[in-house]
Amino acid sequence: MKSRTKRGLIIVAGLATLAVVSTLVLNAFQDNLVFFFSPSQVATKEAPADRSFRLGGLVEEGSVKRSSDSLAVQFVVTDGAKAIPVTYNGLLPDMFREGKGVVTQGRLDSSGTFHADQVLAKHDENYTPKEVADTLKTTAYKEPSAAEARQ
Secondary structure, three states, X not given: OXXXXXXXXXXXXXXXXXXXXXXXXHHHHHHHOOOEEOHHHXXXXXXXXXXXXXXXXXXXXXXXXXXXXXXXXXXXXXXXXXXXXEEEEOOOXXXXXXXXXXXEEEEEOOOOOEEEEEEEEOOOOOOOOHHHHHHHHHHOOOOOOHHHHHO
């Protein structure tokens, strides 16, 4: 073979390898991509029905129900306009409280209940996800103050 032909084959093989590697990386990225939705967005069917996603909002006051014989817990996440029931089986973060911000990751079932695989509580008084804060402002929902939450 001529050196020109060898060089052409090496370039074509390199491009093919680059295309395969790029495809594998993008597929792995797509599989691990998780979007965030507020309860209002979930209620309007903006959230994917066939994929895991994150649901964020405030834990509705008086909605937490713990199982006496397991780690199962049920609560409601709200953004002031809509509320979504959530079930979770596991240990909750120490900062998890009624009236406080929470982000859950999991899937929505056909009945409208969100089955969480992971629950994340907000870590300080100043953090609320932007989407949730925007929705809370439009619905005039008042988050309890720190003094009210301690009671």
